[in-house]
Amino acid sequence: MKLKLTIAYDGAQYAGWQVQKTGLGVQQRVEEAVARIFPRAGRLHSSSRTDTGVHALGMVAHLELPAGQLKMPAAKVALALNAHLPRDIRVMAVSRCRPDFDARFSARGKQYRYFVWTGHAMNPLLRHAAWHVTRPLDLPAMRAAARLFLGRHDFKSLAGTRPYEIGSTVRTLTRCDIKRNGPLLTFIIEGDGFLYKMCRGIVGTLVQAGQGKIAPAAVSRILDKKDRRAGGMTAPAHGLVLWKVYY
Numbered sequence: 565m566k567l568k569l570t571i572a573y574d575g576a577q578y579a580g581w582q583v584q585k586t587g588l589g590v591q592q593r594v595e596e597a598v599a600r601i602f603p604r605a606g607r608l609h610s611s612s613r614t615d616t617g618v619h620a621l622g623m624v625a626h627l628e629l630p631a632g633q634l635k636m637p638a639a640k641v642a643l644a645l646n647a648h649l650p651r652d653i654r655v656m657a658v659s660r661c662r663p664d665f666d667a668r669f670s671a672r673g674k675q676y677r678y679f680v681w682t683g684h685a686m687n688p689l690l691r692h693a694a695w696h697v698t699r700p701l702d703l704p705a706m707r708a709a710a711r712l713f714l715g716r717h718d719f720k721s722l723a724g725t726r727p728y729e730i731g732s733t734v735r736t737l738t739r740c741d742i743k744r745n746g747p748l749l750t751f752i753i754e755g756d757g758f759l760y761k762m763c764r765g766i767v768g769t770l771v772q773a774g775q776g777k778i779a780p781a782a783v784s785r786i787l788d789k790k791d792r793r794a795g796g797m798t799a800p801a802h803g804l805v806l807w808k809v810y811y
Contacts, residue, residue, distance in 0.1 A: 565634055567641065568661040569594075569608070571623040574652040576692050576802065581614045581623065590614075590653055594625070597648035601641070604630050611667040611809045612674065615761065617801030619693065622656075622675075622808040626667040665811075673738065673810040675754045678767045679803045683747035694748070695767075695803040701774030703744060709773040709780035710740040710751075713766060717787045721795040722769065724761030733759055733790070740766070752807075761798055769796030 571594060579587030583595070591608055598605050611624040636644070641658040649655070664670075679694035681687055686696040720733040739754035751767050769786065772778045778786075778796055786794050 565629045565631060566661050566663055566665060567627045567629065567634075567638060568659050568665060568667070569625045569627060569642075569645075569655055570657040571625060572621045572654050572656050573619060573623070574692070575614060575617050575619045577652060579616045580618065581610060581612065581620070587616070590620075590623075591625075593649060593653055594645070594655070597645045598627060600648045601644050602627075602629055602633055604633060609667050611671050612758075612806055614804075614806055615801055618804045618806070619802075620806040623806055624667045624671070624809045624811075626661065626665060667809075670811055671809050673754060673756050674758065674806065675739070675752065675808040675810070676758070676763045677805050677807045678751040678753070678763060678799060679805070680749040680751070680767075680771065681747055682749060687747075690748075692802055693805075695771075695800050697771060699775050701749070701771065702776065703742065703749075703774065705776075705780050706742055706770045706774040709770055709778070709783050710742055712780070712783035712787075713737050713740045718790050719759055719762050719765075719787070720790040721786050721792055722762050722765030723759035723792065724765070724798065725792060726760055730759075735759065735762070742770070763804055764799040764801065765792075765795055767799040767803070771799065772796040 573590050578590045581590045583589045583592045606628040608625045638658050638660050642655040645655045681694040681696050714737050716736040718734050735757050737755040741752045743750045773780050
């Protein structure tokens, strides 16, 4: 039997989602809770890996259970798991899924959101969930730059470096919007997949475009360089949220 879990967490106290050799991952806490309810359960397999300090509202994972171990309605599993989780992690929903469902490989796309607070004084309620940028930002320039990220591109210039080679750095973005609500800017980025620190590289570049440090038209040249040194800064982790995974 296979279950699909949708998980939300505040990543401030965690070294990312994945179980770590050093540091505490969100996955470890959820697997510990699972073991309390289902002692013979397998590992959790997630749709994504989030970095240290990054949050999630819609992380998806799947869990395989031996036949006959589920003795309650799937909808009640979330309540049972949450009773054994810290307050900064919550299982939002649990449902049975097809045997061939895979949280990672069945995903068609993901949406990330990044929050920037532009007020002179930081909103204390958002200090752990938004990047405070006090220098004035040119929103039309940022939106012009954002449009150039749409489509299929090699995003190597916006991604963090890994100690190993990956198969391809080409990804397709279907949405790159910036919404304003007073001093709060919300960057909405959707695509078929994301590289390590790619969203934060995009947001950092867009903010620098808004500050006049990078011309909007330079985005195409940045992508063509395929060199991280050509891209803009990497935005801080705490403003980023894995918002939704599409299947």
